[in-house]
Amino acid sequence: MEDGVYVGNAGKDAALDRGWLLGHFKEEGSPLHSDAVEVKWGVHPRGEQRAQWVKGEVRAALLVLISGRFRMEFPGRSVLLEEQGDYVVWGQGVDHSWTAEDDSVVLTLRWPSVPGYAVSQEDERTNSQDRAAPDAP
DSSP, X not given: OTTSOOOOOHHHHHTTTTTEEEBTTSOTTSTTBOSSOEEEEEEEOTTOBXXXXXXXXXXXXXXXXEESOEEEEETTXXXXXOXXXXXXXXXXXXXXXXXXXXXXXXXEEEESOOXXXXXXXXXXXXXXXXXXXXXXX
C-alpha cells in the first residue's frame, strides 16, 4: 500500500472487521481510512437481524442488495429488497433496523464516517444466541 493503492476482495476483507471495508476506523494513512464515507460488505445468513435499532442516526446511507432477500425497517415503514440491485437510501435522523429474510449479501455506504452505533460483539453474540434458542420470544 506504499503507493496509496489497495486491492482486495470484499468477501475476504470483510471478515477481518465485521464487514467494514472503509471508514474512520481504519488505520490512519491507509487508503481504507476515510472520514467522508464508510463502506460495508454485509454477508447475512437467513434470519439474522440487527441486535438493536439504530436511533438518532447522524449519517445518511445507501444499502444495495447484491443477493438474497433483505428487509429494512424504518418507523412506520418496511422495505423489502428482493431483486439484485434493489436499494434503499435514508437520511440523517432516520431510525432503522434490518432482517435477512434469506441468505443475503448487501453493500452499505454511509456518510460521513463518524464513531458510534456499533453493536458490541458481546451484545451481538447474546442476541444471536437468543435467536437460536427454541423458546426465545
